[in-house]
Amino acid sequence: MNKKNIHLNKFIAVIGLGKAGLPLAAVIANSGLTVIGIDVDKKRCDKINNGINPIPEEEGLDDLVKNFGGKTLVASTTYQDAEKCCFFIVIVPLFIDENNKPDFTILENAFRNIGKLLKKGDCIVLETTVPPGTTETIVKNWLEEESKLHVGEFYLAYSPERIMTGSSISRLKEFPKIIGGVDQISGKIAFETYKQFIGHLSLVSTARVAEFVKVIEGCYRYTNIALANELFKISEEINVDFYEARKYANHQYCDIHLPSTGVGGHCIPVYPWFLIKEMENRNKQDITTMLHSSHCVNDGMIDFWAQRIIDYCKNIEKPLMQVKICIKGISFRKGVKSVYRSRNLALAKLLKEKGLKVYVYDDLFTRDEIEKMNLTFSTPDIVDVVFDSFSLELTNQEIR
Amino acid sequence: MNKKNIHLNKFIAVIGLGKAGLPLAAVIANSGLTVIGIDVDKKRCDKINNGINPIPEEEGLDDLVKNFGGKTLVASTTYQDAEKCCFFIVIVPLFIDENNKPDFTILENAFRNIGKLLKKGDCIVLETTVPPGTTETIVKNWLEEESKLHVGEFYLAYSPERIMTGSSISRLKEFPKIIGGVDQISGKIAFETYKQFIGHLSLVSTARVAEFVKVIEGCYRYTNIALANELFKISEEINVDFYEARKYANHQYCDIHLPSTGVGGHCIPVYPWFLIKEMENRNKQDITTMLHSSHCVNDGMIDFWAQRIIDYCKNIEKPLMQVKICIKGISFRKGVKSVYRSRNLALAKLLKEKGLKVYVYDDLFTRDEIEKMNLTFSTPDIVDVVFDSFSLELTNQEIR
Numbered sequence: 001m002n003k004k005n006i007h008l009n010k011f012i013a014v015i016g017l018g019k020a021g022l023p024l025a026a027v028i029a030n031s032g033l034t035v036i037g038i039d040v041d042k043k044r045c046d047k048i049n050n051g052i053n054p055i056p057e058e059e060g061l062d063d064l065v066k067n068f069g070g071k072t073l074v075a076s077t078t079y080q081d082a083e084k085c086c087f088f089i090v091i092v093p094l095f096i097d098e099n100n101k102p103d104f105t106i107l108e109n110a111f112r113n114i115g116k117l118l119k120k121g122d123c124i125v126l127e128t129t130v131p132p133g134t135t136e137t138i139v140k141n142w143l144e145e146e147s148k149l150h151v152g153e154f155y156l157a158y159s160p161e162r163i164m165t166g167s168s169i170s171r172l173k174e175f176p177k178i179i180g181g182v183d184q185i186s187g188k189i190a191f192e193t194y195k196q197f198i199g200h201l202s203l204v205s206t207a208r209v210a211e212f213v214k215v216i217e218g219c220y221r222y223t224n225i226a227l228a229n230e231l232f233k234i235s236e237e238i239n240v241d242f243y244e245a246r247k248y249a250n251h252q253y254c255d256i257h258l259p260s261t262g263v264g265g266h267c268i269p270v271y272p273w274f275l276i277k278e279m280e281n282r283n284k285q286d287i288t289t290m291l292h293s294s295h296c297v298n299d300g301m302i303d304f305w306a307q308r309i310i311d312y313c314k315n316i317e318k319p320l321m322q323v324k325i326c327i328k329g330i331s332f333r334k335g336v337k338s339v340y341r342s343r344n345l346a347l348a349k350l351l352k353e354k355g356l357k358v359y360v361y362d363d364l365f366t367r368d369e370i371e372k373m374n375l376t377f378s379t380p381d382i383v384d385v386v387f388d389s390f391s392l393e394l395t396n397q398e399i400r
Numbered sequence: 401m402n403k404k405n406i407h408l409n410k411f412i413a414v415i416g417l418g419k420a421g422l423p424l425a426a427v428i429a430n431s432g433l434t435v436i437g438i439d440v441d442k443k444r445c446d447k448i449n450n451g452i453n454p455i456p457e458e459e460g461l462d463d464l465v466k467n468f469g470g471k472t473l474v475a476s477t478t479y480q481d482a483e484k485c486c487f488f489i490v491i492v493p494l495f496i497d498e499n500n501k502p503d504f505t506i507l508e509n510a511f512r513n514i515g516k517l518l519k520k521g522d523c524i525v526l527e528t529t530v531p532p533g534t535t536e537t538i539v540k541n542w543l544e545e546e547s548k549l550h551v552g553e554f555y556l557a558y559s560p561e562r563i564m565t566g567s568s569i570s571r572l573k574e575f576p577k578i579i580g581g582v583d584q585i586s587g588k589i590a591f592e593t594y595k596q597f598i599g600h601l602s603l604v605s606t607a608r609v610a611e612f613v614k615v616i617e618g619c620y621r622y623t624n625i626a627l628a629n630e631l632f633k634i635s636e637e638i639n640v641d642f643y644e645a646r647k648y649a650n651h652q653y654c655d656i657h658l659p660s661t662g663v664g665g666h667c668i669p670v671y672p673w674f675l676i677k678e679m680e681n682r683n684k685q686d687i688t689t690m691l692h693s694s695h696c697v698n699d700g701m702i703d704f705w706a707q708r709i710i711d712y713c714k715n716i717e718k719p720l721m722q723v724k725i726c727i728k729g730i731s732f733r734k735g736v737k738s739v740y741r742s743r744n745l746a747l748a749k750l751l752k753e754k755g756l757k758v759y760v761y762d763d764l765f766t767r768d769e770i771e772k773m774n775l776t777f778s779t780p781d782i783v784d785v786v787f788d789s790f791s792l793e794l795t796n797q798e799i800r
Contacts (some may be wrong), residue, residue: 244605255655279634
C-alpha cells in the first residue's frame with residue numbers, strides 16, 4: 001500500500017448502519033477516523049446525523065453517536081457520498097428463504113454499488129456472516145464485474161462481526177476478532193487498517209477460514225442448545241431437576257447450555273443451514289447429521305411445550321378450551337424487539353391452531369403490534385395460565 | 401449419627417482397587433483414615449500391601465502406596481476383612497453388553513457381599529457411573545435383601561467419580577465433586593464423611609441427580625466430539641484447515657472439540673446408552689435424537705478414515721493391495737493400555753477386511769499382544785503409509 005492509500009484510509013465507508021453496523025461505525029469514528037455510513041433507512045440516517053442514537057439498548061452507543069454523529073460519522077442513503085473512501089466495510093443482513101437457502105439480494109446490491117465506486121488500491125471487507133467461500137467467489141465477481149478491476153488491483157477480505165446486541169461496543173474493544181484476505185496482500189492491508197480500531201485482532205490464512213470460523217461458532221451454539229433441550233426432556237421423563245443437575249455438571253470441561261422453546265433470530269438458527277445447503281449442493285448431505293438433528297430437536301421443542309402447557313391446563317377447574325393461556329415474551333430473544341424466526345411466536349400460533357384460548361404479552365410490543373400478528377393481546381394478570389417463554393416456567397395465577 | 405459411628409467411620413472399605421478405586425483409597429489413607437480395600441485381583445492386593453503401586457502412570461500414587469500400603473491401606477480379596485468397617489465405597493466397573501445394555505453383574509456381586517456384612521448405622525456410597533435411578537432402586541434392593549435391614553437403618557448415597565487416569569490424585573484434591581443420598585439423612589452422613597478426604601465437595605438433593613450429573617457430562621463430551629467430527633468432514637469438503645478454524649472459533653463461549661477416529665473406552669461412549677436404553681424402556685426413544693446421531697457420527701468415523709487412507713495410498717507407486725499401511729496407536733486413548741471399544745483397533749480391522757496390508761504398532765503393546773488380537777505387528781519405519789491415530793495425520797514415509 002502506498003502512502004496515498006494509507007492517508008485515504010482515514011475515510012472509511014460502512015455499508016449498513018443496523019445493530020451490527022452502527023456500533024462498528026461509531027467505534028471507528030471514536031478511533032479518530034472519519035466514517036461515511038450508508039443505509040437504506042433515511043430516518044435512521046437523519047437521526048445519526050443529528051447525534052441521536054437509533055439503538056438505545058446498545059450500551060455506550062448514545063455517547064458515541066452524540067459526539068460523532070453528523071461530524072466524523074456521517075450517514076447517507078447515497079453510495080455516491082462514499083466515493084472518496086478507499087476502505088469499505090459491508091455489514092448488511094443476509095437472510096435465508098423459506099427453503100433455508102441464503103438470499104444474497106441485499107449483499108449483491110451493496111457490492112454492486114461499491115463496485116461502481118471502486119478505484120485501484122481500494123480495500124473492501126465483508127463482515128456479514130456468510131457461507132464459507134462467499135467472499136472469494138460471488139462477492140469478488142460482483143466487484144470485478146462492476147468495477148472492471150481485478151483482485152490485485154483492489155483488495156478484498158472478510159472479518160466476521162462478533163457483536164452481541166447490548167454489549168457490542170465492549171465486544172469491539174475487547175473480544176477476539178479475526179480477519180482473512182482472498183489473497184495474502186488483501187489480508188495484510190485489511191488487517192493493518194482494522195488494527196486502528198479493533199482491540200484484539202488476528203490475521204488468519206484466508207477469507208474462507210474466517211467465514212468458516214464464524215459459522216462453526218454458531219453450529220456449536222445451535223447443537224449445544226439442541227443437546228440441552230434433549231437432556232431437559234430426558235430429565236423431565238426420569239424426574240430429575242435439570243437446572244440443579246446442570247449447575248453441578250458444568251465446570252471447566254463441560255458447558256451444558258439452557259433449554260428453550262427452540263432457537264430464533266437471524267443468527268444461530270440460520271448459520272447451520274449455510275453448511276447443510278452447501279453439502280446438499282455437493283450431494284454430501286449425509287455428513288450433516290448433527291446439524292440436521294439439532295434442527296429437528298430445536299424446532300420440535302414447541303410441540304413439547306404445547307403438550308406441557310396442555311397437561312398443566314388440566315389442573316385448572318375449567319374445560320380445556322376455556323382456560324386462558326398467556327404466552328409472555330414473543331420476541332426471539334429477551335430484550336430484542338424482533339420476532340424473526342421466533343419460536344415463542346410459533347408456540348403461540350401452534351396452541352391457537354389447537355383451538356386453545358391463547359393470549360400474548362410482550363413488554364416490547366404494543367397491543368396493536370400483537371394484533372397485527374393475528375394474535376390476541378392480554379396482560380398476564382387476567383389469565384389462568386402464564387407461560388413465561390424466557391424463564392420456561394408455568395405459572396398458574398388462578399385469577400378468575 | 402452417634403459417637404460410636406463417627407469413631408468407626410475411621411475404617412473405610414473401598415470395593416474395587418482399579419484405576420478409579422485405588423487413587424481414592426490412597427487419598428483416603430492420606431487423610432489419616434484407615435482403608436480396607438477389596439479387589440478380586442490377588443496379585444494387585446499383594447503389590448499394594450507391599451507398598452508397590454500397580455498403576456505407575458498415576459501421578460503421585462507411587463508415594464501414597466509406598467507410605468500407606470500394608471499399613472493404613474490394606475488390600476484383600478475377602479469381603480469378610482471389611483466387616484469392622486461402617487463406611488463402604490463401591491467403585492467397581494459397569495460394562496455394557498453387545499446390545500448396549502448395562503450389565504450389572506459386577507455391581508450386584510459387590511453390593512450383595514456388602515449386604516451380608518451390613519450393620520445398623522452403616523453407610524454405603526456408590527461411585528461407579530450408572531444409569532440415573534440405579535442407587536435408589538436396584539442397589540437399595542440388593543442391600544436390603546442381603547442385610548434384612550432397610551434404608552433408614554443404614555444409609556445409602558451416590559457420588560460419581562470424576563477422576564482422569566494420570567491426574568486422579570489432584571482431581572480428588574481439587575476438582576468439584578458431588579454427593580447425594582437416597583434420602584436426606586443418607587446424603588448428610590455421606591457428605592460429612594467424604595468431606596474428610598475430598599477437597600471440593602457439594603451435597604446435591606438426591607442420589608438420582610448426582611447420577612444424572614455424571615451421565616450428562618459424558619453426553620456433552622460425546623455429542624461435542626460428534627459435532628467436531630462432522631465439522632471436520634465438512635471442512636475437508638470445502639477445503640478449510642479445521643485446526644486453524646477451531647483455534648480461532650474457540651473462546652469463552654465456544655468449545656469445539658477435536659476430531660478423532662471415534663470415541664473408545666469405558667466411559668464417554670458408554671454413558672449415552674444409559675439414557676438411550678432407559679428411554680427405549682419407556683417407549684420414548686424419539687427423545688434421544690442427539691445422542692443417537694452422535695453415536696452414528698462417531699462410530700462412522702472409521703469409514704471416513706478408511707476412505708482417506710485408501711485415497712492417500714493411491715499416491716504410492718504400488719498396487720493398492722501391496723501398500724503397507726501401519727496404524728500407529730490402537731489403545732482407546734493415548735497412554736492408556738486398553739483397547740476397550742477402541743475405534744483405532746476397529747479401523748485396523750476394517751482396513752484388513754477390505755483386503756489391505758495392515759500393520760499395527762503401539763508403544764504400550766508387545767508384538768505378542770498385538771498378534772493375539774489377530775493383527776500383524778510392525779514398527780512404523782518399514783511401511784509405506786503411517787496413520788498416526790492419535791494425531792490424525794497421514795505420513796507417507798516412502799521407505800522401500
